[in-house]
Amino acid sequence: MKMTTLQGLERDIAQDTFNALKMGLRGPVLLPGEAAYEESRTIWNSMIDRRPAAIVHCLGTGDVVACVQFARDHDILLSVKGGGHNIAGLAVADGSLMLDMSLMRGVWVDPRNRIAHAQAGCLLGDVDRETQLHGLASVLGFVSLTGITGLTLGGGFGYLTRRWGWTSDTVTGIDLVTADGRLVHTASDDNEDLFWGLRGGGGNFGIVTGIDYTLFPVGPEIVGGLVAWPAGEAPKVLELYRTMAEAAPAELTLVAIMRPAPPAPWLPKEVHGTPIVAILACWSGNPEEGEKVVAPIKAFGKPVGDVLVRRPYAQIQALLDATQPKGRRYYWKSEYLARIEPTLAEKAIIHAAKIPSPFSAVILFQIGGALNDLATDHSAVGNRDARYVLNIAGSWERAADDAANIAWAREAWSDMKSFSTGGTYINFLTEDEGSERIRAALGNNLARLAEIKAKWDPANMFRTNRNIKPR
Ligand SMILES: Cc1cc2nc3c(=O)[nH]c(=O)nc-3n(C[C@H](O)[C@H](O)[C@H](O)COP(=O)(O)OP(=O)(O)OC[C@H]3O[C@@H](n4cnc5c(N)ncnc54)[C@H](O)[C@@H]3O)c2cc1C
Structure with missing residues (x-):
């Protein structure tokens, strides 16, 4: 199978090698020619027409870890699709191993502590549906089919922003798989630098598997x-x-x-x-x-x-x-x-x-x-x-x-x-x-983001995003 490397070159991956990845996954692998592959590679903006080498429909954090390790071991370009709503089509890259997170849409609400834990493939509507059962809501955006992860990692705003801030301001924890294939928890007192960078720095630091949101009484x-x-x-x-x-x-x-x-x-x-x-x-x-x-x-x-x-x-x-x-x-x-x-x-x-x-x-x-x-x-x-x-x-x-x-x-x-x-x-x-526009968006925070990138992803493995070069 031909896949694209981090340097943008074409690499032959032996069938046995790819099969070994496949055998270790719980979720299905989608390949060119299959209807499910077409559905997954196409996104909200049809101006974007790219073809990953293979798509893994991740079914749990273990699948994400396996894919990150595979990509690292074979120097393969990764991309990740949450809700597929990024207008620039950041979710899809030609020749990449694409992680489609849409089978990971669980939401766990803790109404007493007013926290929701949402898996990274959730759409905004998934979270609202579960939290509203308790008369609670998190700060999300205006269109319910948008993915929570892309939105949150870029900041996020919606009808509740004026009361409680950017979506990312209301996040209390983020779980992700980092470039070395480790599952890492981040919060204000746990891997603080990464937690700081994830709230605005996009998908630069790893593959997010779940997000904890603060909930507020809203509605019904x-x-x-x-x-x-x-x-x-x-x-x-x-x-x-x-x-x-x-x-x-x-x-x-x-x-x-x-x-x-x-x-x-x-x-x-x-x-x-x-x-x-x-x-x-x-x-x-x-x-x-x-x-x-x-x-x-x-x-x-x-x-x-x-x-x-x-x-x-x-x-x-x-x-x-x-x-x-x-x-x-x-x-x-x-x-x-x-x-x-x-x-x-x-x-x-x-x-x-x-x-x-x-x-x-x-x-x-x-x-x-x-x-x-x-x-x-x-x-x-x-x-x-x-x-x-x-x-x-x-x-x-x-x-x-x-x-x-x-x-x-x-x-x-x-x-x-x-x-x-x-x-x-x-x-x-x-x-x-x-x-230039990334600089306009991130302003003076860009320098610190580049340092965090250098610490957590020095080889710039996570680059199909608004990329921050390690410094
Ligand atoms: C119709 C529409 C309405 C919108 N409304 C709003 C709004 O009201 N408020 C607002 O703030 N924004 C809004 N947006 C913008 C939205 O925040 C971005 O498009 C965002 O990228 C969507 O997230 P997604 O998960 O669907 O993105 P995708 O296209 O799936 O992914 C885009 C990028 O997000 C990152 N990413 C996604 N999942 C992961 C993951 N698991 N781990 C690491 N990185 C990941 C990656 O860098 C990926 O390349 C809207 C967009 C659209 C198209």
Whole structure:
């Protein structure tokens, strides 16, 4: 079997050698030509089309250890897929031994101590489903099909970020298999350097097998959903968004979205495909209070649709899922912002009006709050001055439309990037964004990350990620 080495060369691995790995695994091995191999190697962003030499569907930590040892012994490139939602396709590498973690989706909730232990292949929805049984939640992202591990290792933000910080701020422990094939536990008092680096430094230090999350009382009922207006109202709606977001208590998170209206049942048919502006709100505190807080949004102007209501927390966590299907082509540009400048809002409206696809959007996520309260070097994620995320989100179906859609996103970004804090979200970087952008995302924490990398992975075995070179 031909596999790729760490240096990118092709190496022949004898069938007996590969069979020995296979025999030692509990999970199945998927090979080119098999339907399950195709399903596993394809990810959310269909712009990514890579072929690992073999895929191991890991069934437990023992399988992960066996694969890491095999890769080390034979100098083989490893890649690892959690939820397969990384837009740059970091999960998949040509010729690699790919670890697909999707059979490891167990979640154990300890409601008394308010901790959930989740296996590394979990999707966000897996964790919400189990924790909500106890009226608890961890700080996760906006689309329930995203993988917890990629999200958490890059920082992570969602509706609860303003109350409790980056997802990685709420993590109390991470288990991983390191380059020497050892299973290592990390926490604030256990392999502290590694624990610091894992919370923002991505998959650079090993293959994560499980994560411990702090849980918080949330729901089961919250107030959340969308209100939409015709795009002509965007200047006024964005001003409402800006003023409400600036004054918002931490329980409230607001997202502004400008895009062609999707064919959603809550929007009238005649609106479908026409440009709209929407505010997505989530109040995660007491619902009675939340209804009062979001009332000005519902009462504003003449909405074309309004589904901002009391609903289960688990429901809002999946509300955007249908807008982000696996298999479309995606290209994003994004920046952290400290505030919404009126001129930024004007530019966002101008670029939203030029969207060349029915699926793309200009989005402003509100973050800030608790994440701003910690020091920049609290963990590797940094960006403690970020209060909003600007996401220029290109999404379309045909390869023939790549150039037009990518050009739109790049043009919008060049026009708005001057409003950035200087930082950007490492998990939103696309395939063509390189070391300059990694530096922007990790800032001054990059130097310490390089030292930790040198200690734990001096040969840079874990390199199919936002790679930090050992120093
Ligand atoms: C539709 C959509 C919505 C999103 N919404 C949000 C959001 O609300 N908030 C937010 O913060 N982010 C969001 N993201 C970004 C998301 O955090 C990243 O895409 C993240 O990489 C997804 O994790 P994954 O496990 O699915 O990634 P994968 O594509 O499976 O993996 C990407 C990389 O993560 C690392 N990794 C994954 N598993 C492991 C492991 N077991 N051990 C070590 N490293 C591992 C590896 O470096 C791997 O290459 C969203 C992305 C998409 C596509």
